[in-house]
Amino acid sequence: MSSQTLTVNPASAQKPSLESMLRGKFGQRAIQYLVLSAIAIICLYPMWWTLVVSLSTTGNVYEFPPPLLPKGASIDNYAEVFKTINVMTFFKNSLAITILTLIGTIVVSSLAAYPLARMRFPGRNLVFSAILATMILPSEVNFLVNFITVSKLHLTDSYLGVALPNIVTAVNIFIMKVAFEQVPGDLIDAARVDGASEMQIFWKIMMPLALPALGAITILTTVTAWNQYIWPAIVMQSPDNFPLSVGVLYLSGAFSFKTRVVAAGAILTILPILIVFIFTQRYFLRGFDGAVK
Amino acid sequence: MKRKSTSVQSTVQAYLFLAPALILLAVFSFWPVGYGTYLSFTKYNLISAPEWVGLDNYRELFDDELFLNSLKNSLLYLLCVPIIQVLSIALAVLVNNNLKGIKLFRAAYYVPVVTSVSVIGLMWNFMYNDEGILNSVLQALHMINEPIGFLSDDRIALFSVMFVTIWRGLGWYMVMYLAGLQAIPQDVYEAATLDGANGWQKFWKITVPLLMPTILLCSVLSTLAALKAFEEVQIMTQGGPSESTYTALFYAYQFGIKSLDFGRGLAASTIVALVCMALAWVNFRYLQPRQK
Numbered sequence: 001m002s003s004q005t006l007t008v009n010p011a012s013a014q015k016p017s018l019e020s021m022l023r024g025k026f027g028q029r030a031i032q033y034l035v036l037s038a039i040a041i042i043c044l045y046p047m048w049w050t051l052v053v054s055l056s057t058t059g060n061v062y063e064f065p066p067p068l069l070p071k072g073a074s075i076d077n078y079a080e081v082f083k084t085i086n087v088m089t090f091f092k093n094s095l096a097i098t099i100l101t102l103i104g105t106i107v108v109s110s111l112a113a114y115p116l117a118r119m120r121f122p123g124r125n126l127v128f129s130a131i132l133a134t135m136i137l138p139s140e141v142n143f144l145v146n147f148i149t150v151s152k153l154h155l156t157d158s159y160l161g162v163a164l165p166n167i168v169t170a171v172n173i174f175i176m177k178v179a180f181e182q183v184p185g186d187l188i189d190a191a192r193v194d195g196a197s198e199m200q201i202f203w204k205i206m207m208p209l210a211l212p213a214l215g216a217i218t219i220l221t222t223v224t225a226w227n228q229y230i231w232p233a234i235v236m237q238s239p240d241n242f243p244l245s246v247g248v249l250y251l252s253g254a255f256s257f258k259t260r261v262v263a264a265g266a267i268l269t270i271l272p273i274l275i276v277f278i279f280t281q282r283y284f285l286r287g288f289d290g291a292v293k
Numbered sequence: 294m295k296r297k298s299t300s301v302q303s304t305v306q307a308y309l310f311l312a313p314a315l316i317l318l319a320v321f322s323f324w325p326v327g328y329g330t331y332l333s334f335t336k337y338n339l340i341s342a343p344e345w346v347g348l349d350n351y352r353e354l355f356d357d358e359l360f361l362n363s364l365k366n367s368l369l370y371l372l373c374v375p376i377i378q379v380l381s382i383a384l385a386v387l388v389n390n391n392l393k394g395i396k397l398f399r400a401a402y403y404v405p406v407v408t409s410v411s412v413i414g415l416m417w418n419f420m421y422n423d424e425g426i427l428n429s430v431l432q433a434l435h436m437i438n439e440p441i442g443f444l445s446d447d448r449i450a451l452f453s454v455m456f457v458t459i460w461r462g463l464g465w466y467m468v469m470y471l472a473g474l475q476a477i478p479q480d481v482y483e484a485a486t487l488d489g490a491n492g493w494q495k496f497w498k499i500t501v502p503l504l505m506p507t508i509l510l511c512s513v514l515s516t517l518a519a520l521k522a523f524e525e526v527q528i529m530t531q532g533g534p535s536e537s538t539y540t541a542l543f544y545a546y547q548f549g550i551k552s553l554d555f556g557r558g559l560a561a562s563t564i565v566a567l568v569c570m571a572l573a574w575v576n577f578r579y580l581q582p583r584q585k
Contacts, residue, residue, distance in 0.1 A: 032392060039384070040401040043464070046416040047404065049426065053419075062424035064433065112314035115307035122304060127311060134322045136513075136573050138521035140542055141566045144549040144558050145325035145332070148339065165321040168314050198306050227409035230524045234550055245409040249528065252415055259419070266412045277407045281400045284407070285468055 047270070054078070054263035061259045077264040084255060087268060089240060090247035094226055094272075096159045097243055101225040104167035106214060112168075113176030114202050118188065135170045140230070147234055161235045162243075166225065172217045179213030180206055219280045226273050244269045326566070333559040343556075350560035360561060363539040366451055367565065370519040370540060371572075373459050377515050378508065381463055385470035386500070399471070403464040410461070414528030417457045418444065421529075444530055447537035454525050454538055462518065466511050473507030474500070509580040516572045520565055541565045 053061055054077050055070035081087055115121065116128055146165050155161030183206055191201050207214070226245070233246045242250060251265045277284070308315075333350055335343035354360045388399050405413065420426055421443035428440040443453040477500065485495050501508075523543040530538040532547065539547075542565055549558025 029392070032387070032390070035387065036392075036395075036398045039387075040398055042460075043402050043405055045426075046413075046420055047408070050416050050419065060424075062422060062426075062429070064424075064426075064429035066426060066429075108313045108317065111310045115310045119303060119307045119310075121307040124307070127315070130323075131314070131318065134318065136517070136570060137322070137326065137566055138517050138569060139322075140521040140523065141562045141569070142322065142325035142329070144545065144555055144562060145329040146321055147550060148328075148555065149320060149324070151339065164317065168317040168321070173314065198303075198310075202310070223407050227407070229409060229411045230527065230546075245411045248409075248415065249411050262415065263419070266415050270408050270412050273407055273409070274404070277404070278400075281403065284403055285396070285399050286472070 050263045050266050053260055054267050056260065077260045078268065080258070080261045081251065081265045081268060084261065085247055085251050085265070086240070087244075087247075087265075090242055090244045091272075093159070093236075093241055093247075094243035094245070097162050097232065098222055098225040100159050100163040101166050102218060102221050104163060105169070105172055105217060105221045108167050109169075109172040109217065110176045110207065110210070110214070111202075113173050113180055114198075114206060116173070117177045117180035118183075118206075119198075131170050131173055139165070143231065143234065150235060156235055157237045157241055158235075159241075162228075162232045163225075165231070166228070172221065175213050175217055176210060179210040183209050216283050219276070219283050222276060223273055329559045330563055332555055333563045335556050337555040338553045339555065346556065350556045351564075353557065354560055354564070359536055359539060360541070360544055362536065363541045363544040363561075364564070366537075366539060367520055367522075367541040367568075369451065370455060370458075370522050371516065373455050373462075373519045373522075374512060374515045377459055377462055377466055378512060380459070381466035381511070382470050382504070382508075384463065384467040385474055386496075388467065389471055389474045399467075402467055405461045406464040408461070410524045411528055413457060413461050414525060417453075417460075418529055421453055442534075445534050447534045450530055450534055451538045454522075454529055457525055457529070458519070458522055462515070466515065469511055470504065470507055473504045477503045505580065509576060512580060513573050513576045516576060517569055520569050520572070541568075 049066060052067060052070050055073045055075070056067070057074050057076055058072040059067075112131075116124065142165075150156055150161045150164075153161070155164070187205055188201055191205055196204070226243075228243075229245045229249075232243050233249075236242050236246065239247070239250060248262075248265045248269045252262045255261055332343055334345060334347055336346050336349075337343040384402065388395055388402070422428070423440040423442070423445075427443065428437070431437045431441065441449065444450050481499055481503075482495055485499060490498065521542055523540050523546060526532060526538050526540055526543045527546070532539045532543055541561055545558040545561040545565065547558075548554045548561065552558075
């Protein structure tokens, strides 16, 4: 904080009262920052506490007041996570599930969005309404039948079984449709005159121009696929196939008395996605512009 | 004749583009609704063929204290909806400001949204512990003598889980409202200022009405989210203590996936689906901005 703004010239006739200071522009700012910081602490404190505990090696875990920085900082707890559970396998599983879901989502939603945005055909409105209607029913309601379907298809305990039901979401198709609608019509007409097929138009004109939207669904899908918990927990039966989000609870179930180790496992689970978030946060924070309007 | 053939051809093409999405939707979104409803009238355990039992599953559900309690908890969970709405609108107004570093705050508020629910459940188990930070602070302030069993007291546990649901959703709704706020043209506010409106009047007469489409969307989405809440329960309390945190979908999961009683589980989730649709309808009916 700069001291200049706080200094009150003693020679001036009177000191501003606390009330008038709070009414002033400076005071308003100060209150705003105070409120903003208080909320930030509520949002971030659980993560910070977990990080501190995971890096500490001495003292009571639930010491009060809790230390703001780790005591006896070391990565011993992390080493123990690696010894206790197969972190690298879980990591590989998370990665495989995420990549599979991501590729499927990009391909399937952009293919579906193209005719909805740019072609006239009978049943177009019906198809679009049907896609939007899936937003009303929570996918959790479908879990039981989807579990039956996945077991009948012999996809339990497989990456594909986790990924398949998550590939089509109305939101992603919607985002791509809005992006395709914004491509100038002249461009497409010119390509058609030159004899380009629909597939060529889609691949050579639409996709490159929709890169920002593709970026947005890439990030959204990556985060969702990495973080999902209940569906992979249902589909995956052998612990060797668990993604990190499920594996970390396995750790906590088996070693609940080792709070520091569990905390380290939690940090390892969220670290990759937090790094992705830090570099791409503007995509999240811009809001779902298209979807809201 | 030629025109007709091209239009048939382009229709075929359109559906070829749509085919992968439609097939996946049919299998994983529409089939579950139909087949699930059918199975809810049967006894089915995944091994032997489904056996038609009519309304038996539903009758059993409504005779089952546990289910009635789960349904009550799911409806109680709807308390989250107005709380999330009010808090996230306030938060959006607060961060829709050109303060220095405001983007950092927005990002901070969004961190819980990108965190896996399993890790969030773990972290809040730490926070809610008898010796955890919440109890320690309350004790240090002499507000309580004994630690509160946030997750072990059957009168409180459900509310503790609901708090976590609110905590982890707030940033997401904030961003939705932020987008809504930023779409409101500034000159409307300037005109109102010239007419002598104060901040409060501007909020109620301009911001809220113009935000109505977003309020409708968020209230539908948070209603559905509240009704489908059960991952938090599964991770933090497993339905306990003494089954006080069962929600309707947790019940469906327990009977369906855990006990392989799909008929009973699907009857429970069919009821949740019906409640979802009814409440979505109520939202549209009462929050839709009146057309002039």
